[in-house]
Amino acid sequence: MAYTQYETVVANTPDELTAKLTQAIADGWQPYGSPVSITEGFQVLQAVVKGSSNVGGTPGDITSDSITDASDVGKAVLVSVDAAAARAATGSGTSDFSGSYNDLTDLPAIPVEGDAAMLEAGTDVIAHTWSAKLIHDEIARQIAAISA
Numbered sequence: 001m002a003y004t005q006y007e008t009v010v011a012n013t014p015d016e017l018t019a020k021l022t023q024a025i026a027d028g029w030q031p032y033g034s035p036v037s038i039t040e041g042f043q044v045l046q047a048v049v050k051g052s053s054n055v056g057g058t059p060g061d062i063t064s065d066s067i068t069d070a071s072d073v074g075k076a077v078l079v080s081v082d083a084a085a086a087r088a089a090t091g092s093g094t095s096d097f098s099g100s101y102n103d104l105t106d107l108p109a110i111p112v113e114g115d116a117a118m119l120e121a122g123t124d125v126i127a128h129t130w131s132a133k134l135i136h137d138e139i140a141r142q143i144a145a146i147s148a
Contacts, residue, residue: 006032010043017044024048040126 009024010018029048036045064075076089076107087093097103114128119138 003032003049005029007048009048010047011045012043014044017046021046021048073143 001140007024007029009017009020011020014073017035025031032047032049037043038045064070064078067075067078070078073090074133079087080086080089084093101107109127109128111129114134116129116134116138118124119130119134120141
């Protein structure tokens with residue numbers, strides 16, 4: 001770390017600390033860490049620093065290139081200007097899949113819709129889909145047959 005100066009702002013109340021920190025920031029200081037409250041005397045302290053935390057002690061903006069443990073893909077995502085650029089950086093959304101189920105390979109069998117005769121027979125061993133109306137009508141038919 002290349003901080004060149006380190007100080008502590010001390011205040012007796014949170015409002016006083018806010019006012020003193022506002023002035024310190026205007027003077028080029030930056031808060032460092034969290035405020036600390038000391039119960040004896042009811043003081044509130046905040047560390048402040050001047051200088052740079054950049055590697056090598058050189059002041060300036062931190063860029064994606066200065067993040068040494070980020071991958072090239074991670075750096076590309078950091079500098080992406082929008083979601084499409086981030087997807088391109090990670091290779092997401094680059095498939096040529098049309099979105100149609102019929103364009104897939106190794107398709108599972110989708111059950112076909114059954115009819116009333118199949119439902120009435122009740123012997124089909126192939127998966128089918130049944131509408132609620134068809135099931136209702138078959139149950140009603142069976143109840144009527146029992147009642148007759």
